[in-house]
Amino acid sequence: MLAFLSLPLIFLWFGEAFSSLSPFILHERRSHIPSGWFLERKHPASAVLPLRFGLKQSNIHNLEDYLYDISDPSSPNFGRHWTPGEVVKTFAPSAESVTVVQEWLIDNGISKERMRVSPSKGWIEVDTTVEEADQLILADYHVYTHESGQEHIACEEYHLPEHIAPHVELVTPSVHFDAVIRPRPMTRDTALMKSDITFVNSTYPGVGHCDTQISLDCLRALYKFNYSPIASGSNSFGIVEYTPQTFNQSDMDLFFTNYSIPELVGRPPFQISIDGGYQQTFNQSFDYVGESQLDLQYGMGLVTSKLNVTLYQVGDAVNPNTSFNNFLDALDGSYCTYEGGDDPALDAIYPDTQPGGYDGSPACGTAKPAAVISTSYGYNEADLTPFYATRQCNEYAKLGLMGVTILYSSGDSGVAGNGQVCLNDDGSQSTTGTRFNPSFPGSCPYVTSIGATQIVAGNSVNDPEVAAARVTASGVFYSGGGFSNVFGLPDYQRGSVASYLKNFKTDNFTSAAYNSSGNSRAFPDIAANGAAYVVAAAGEFILEWGTSASSPTMGSMLAMINDARIAVGKGTIGFINPTIYSALFQTAFNDITSGNNPGCGTEGFTCSAGWDPLTGLGTPNFERLKELWLALP
């Protein structure tokens, strides 16, 4: 019936140019409804949908080659990062794509005035009624409800006319469940449960008790990380938080007072608000401050007061739909949406402090990306369609082209997904699933995924760490890791992964439990301590566990390596994976050889000599990393 409505229209507009009709072809289909969601009812025909057409990007098939060309230390072009303008120009959809899609919309009764084209030409957006959308793309929009009560509009599948499909990457809202149920599924803080908070009376100075309480001193000692920045004017380190997660300055001040960094007392991070992001004050209970306080107290404490940490605060407190894409839109002209246009509030906050080559494209006023960006939130790969995840993953590669290092925590549920959810054979998720559930964006080959380690009880900072593992009455925490079901094996980790799979004995589960093909992206890449961080929150000192802690800690070390390189006139380290997996760099990591990461009814993977899917290549030796990176061009 729907096809009947549309075909005559197509016939009309392409009556001359097309000798045959342009039939509709399936563009995307979802195999199942994500766990926790239920189909509720048909969406009313007159309801308005902000329909967005993501246009096919030019040259995207060359992206991987471009990235390795500048980030493989053996490449003659190593370190020759691109400007944002070069990125925009190289990947911008062709003018033809914009025209063809616009004409199709016009011929379906949508006037040009109703369309918005993003400054980078990456998106065309139009507010349509559900009825119009159903007819345009042969969808059938329904309202879905989550267990938490949140609603989401989606369809099971949609179609595009054959001549439109090559110009469009995806349409939203459609089959994707990008919606975020706050604060849990997107956060990596499953170990940070309120019932599980350990209060500590005061803080231990020095490094005598790092097995029970991690402090700044402990991390410095563990990773030989004593560095005072000297090139802060042109360096940057960013931490991303999603509202309503917030920090409270008086907690920050308590932390820095008791950890003897008086210079940081009263000093908030440099805040960049994206899509209305702000520090909400309506609820500062642990659930709302645990993540930000941890990330900022350690991120800022480790880079010292000499480098201003940038806080990207994304989303307002009420919109449940804020996603990594909102953040990415703000960073990169080739990705940004109609919302990402000139925004003096964003640009004015952060002028010209970036390392060379980051000059923003004036056509698209975006927030400048910091040289190292750490995020401690994440999805299960299975929450997203492969299409959606791939598009976002490619965006991380583009940031890598610009010399930005992107870190994501690898997850806190071992081989299971957020909330201990696993995969069923059909790809849906449930707690009774038996297949491992990789996390995203950690499974994207263009980010650096950070796992967690801990000091064995009774041991000191000089003893080898093990993979993080914590079992309490209220839950478990194991370093996230495994093998993607979506992304192929990147060249840089081919040898490491082959060696692990060759030696690994899956005696507690079969190779059907995970993508054991040896052809898929494996994570994490590296690890840092993620156990019992002393954090000031809601006026008290508490302990926090999670890869949430590992990521900002790693980020602060990489930011200081950038500082050392900038100080001698070199560029930022950018996308680090090809470098850290190179033979030379193996001496710069403390290999973690003990521990496992249970989940999905199994004992999970086991640490081994060399790379493993719990702690990656191991924990950093900052001194050695600095030396090696200073020797690179």
Ligand SMILES: *[C@@H]1O[C@H](CO)[C@@H](O)[C@H](O)[C@H]1NC(C)=O
């Ligand atoms: C906190 O102080 C109280 C009273 O001094 C003591 O009983 C308790 O063991 C202390 N707790 C910790 C975690 O140090």
Ligand SMILES: *[C@@H]1O[C@H](CO)[C@@H](O)[C@H](O)[C@H]1NC(C)=O
């Ligand atoms: C902070 O340190 C001071 C002095 O060392 C100590 O008296 C106080 O109890 C500490 N605060 C907390 C909340 O532990």
Ligand SMILES: *[C@@H]1O[C@H](CO)[C@@H](O)[C@H](O)[C@H]1NC(C)=O
């Ligand atoms: C950091 O921010 C403070 C203001 O908060 C400013 O005075 C200082 O110059 C900044 N430092 C750098 C290195 O940008």
Ligand SMILES: *[C@@H]1O[C@H](CO)[C@@H](O)[C@H](O)[C@H]1NC(C)=O
């Ligand atoms: C704040 O959030 C916590 C945890 O979600 C909740 O238990 C509490 O009732 C909230 N407090 C207020 C004042 O809304």
Ligand SMILES: *[C@@H]1O[C@H](CO)[C@@H](O)[C@H](O)[C@H]1NC(C)=O
């Ligand atoms: C979130 O997305 C749904 C559609 O998926 C939409 O109906 C709702 O209005 C959005 N919420 C906000 C605050 O934008």
Ligand SMILES: *[C@@H]1O[C@H](CO)[C@@H](O)[C@H](O)[C@H]1NC(C)=O
């Ligand atoms: C394993 O990963 C590869 C590469 O990403 C993918 O093509 C394949 O479909 C995956 N297999 C399974 C069973 O998920």
Ligand SMILES: *[C@@H]1O[C@H](CO)[C@@H](O)[C@H](O)[C@H]1NC(C)=O
């Ligand atoms: C921030 O923390 C302080 C000290 O715990 C507390 O008095 C204040 O109410 C908090 N602010 C908000 C908005 O909750």
Ligand SMILES: *[C@@H]1O[C@H](CO)[C@@H](O)[C@H](O)[C@H]1NC(C)=O
């Ligand atoms: C793997 O080990 C776990 C924990 O020891 C056990 O509960 C489970 O039954 C084992 N699974 C298999 C398939 O052997």
